[in-house]
Every structure is written in structure tokens, then in C-alpha cells.
Amino acid sequence: MTLDWNAFTPWPALAGGLLIGLAAAMFVLLNGRIAGISGILGGLLKPVRGDVGWRAAFVAGLIAAPWAYAAFSALPRVQVDAGYGMLVAAGLLVGIGTRYGAGCTSGHGVCGLSRLSPRSLVATVIFMSAGFAVVFLARHLFRF
């Protein structure tokens, strides 16, 4: 394994991580809920009275975040190498998978590991391993 020192950004990564932790902390201490993005979004597709507003508000905050960022600094460049067909396949897998697995990188990865939940640890190890495996297949074995 070789480290990509040109790509590695330790300080922004740590600072952004602290902000994500702060957001999860705010959400559990103020709203009493887990900041799990797939669950928050997925709940909007099965709307329950009185349960829609806060979900929509959280999602709106996420989408508006780059606008707030852009008020102070130039937005970082985003590079999406996947083609449209690949993006559709990826989106379908992420949508179905996160709902069956009841969580994604935020709910299981950040909040679950913070809570020392064994279930979330298992989920995180599995989705990270699957991610490593697919990238290995795509970049080094089959080059798709």
C-alpha cells in the first residue's frame, strides 16, 4: 500500500469530520434522533403525519450547505468519473441497500460507531469491504 500524499488532506478532513460530529451531536441532543441520512430521506417516501417537516428541513439544510459555504469561500471542485448508466446503477444499489441495511455512512458509520453499537460496526465493516472490493474490481481487475 502506498499513500497518495498529494491527495491526502489531513486538516480539512479532520475539521470537516469535527463539523459532522457536531451536527450529529446537535441532532441527537436537540431533536433526540440519529442523524442517519438514508433513514431521514427514506422516511419521506412513506410520509407519516407530523413526521415530514423535520425530515424535509434536514435534507434542505444538506442541499443548502454548499450555498452557505460559497458565501465565504470558493466551492471545492467535484469530480464525478462515473458515467450516467453507472450512476443510475449506483443510486439504485445505494437506495435499496441503505434501507434494507437500515443505515449508511452517517447512521451506521458516524452515529452507530459513536454509540458503540455492535450492529453498526458490523454494517460499517461490510459496506466498507464491499466498497473496497468493487473499486478493486473496477480499477484493477476489469477496468470498467
Added chain:
Amino acid sequence: MLMLSSLLAGLVFGLGLTVSGMANPAKVLGFLDIAGPWDPSLALVMAGAIAVGFFAFLLAKKRRLSLLGAEMKLPAAGRIDRRLVAGSLLFGAGWGLAGFCPGPGLVALGMGEPKAAVFVLAMLAGMAIFELLERQRP
């Protein structure tokens, strides 16, 4: 009040994803590609988030109501079952295909990235398929 705190939490979460570079799929794939030149940034993002989250959940576990008086809805210790394993496998595979997970997809959509819009629409379709399949369950 709960709406406002929810909006604020989403905003701070999205800022964290933007600052950390995790809204950029190329950077996420740089972490997932352990056989190539490896970018460990994502591990530090997780470490920073968990360092704060750990203490927040320690506090939260002791409370019955949130600071705003909402009921604490922490998941009960659930089972490690086939749904968790299969779901996480599918999610990880999709994550590796494009480098997007749900949060970064939404943030990149906010940046006006058309490819993020395609990903988010497909993800919503996937979630809708899940709801339909759940309805068929006895």
C-alpha cells in the same frame, strides 16, 4: 423549534461534508482504492466525527427527553440479521461504483452537479422500490 434545529443540523452536516472534501466522489474513491495510491482522508473524517459524536451519545443515553423536550429516539440494540448484512453489501457495492453515499449525493446536488442529480433520483427510486417490496411482505 425542532424544524429549525433540524435544518441547522443538516446545514452543519453538509458544511462538514463540503469542508472535508467528502462531497467529491473522486476523493471518496481515492480512499476506497486501497490497491492504488491511497488517500486516507475519509478515515480522518470518520475519526473526527466519532470523537465528537462519542461524547454526545454518552450524554444522550442518560436523557429521556432532548434539550428541546423531544422524545429520545435512540435505536434499541437490534439483531445482526440477513437484512443488515445483505443491505450493507448492496450499499457498499453502489458506493464503490460511483463514490457517492446519500449525504454527499445531496450536497453535490446542492452544488449544482448534474451527475449528482442523476444519482439522487436513482437513489430515491431505489428507496421507493424498498417501500414497495416491504408492502408485499406478509
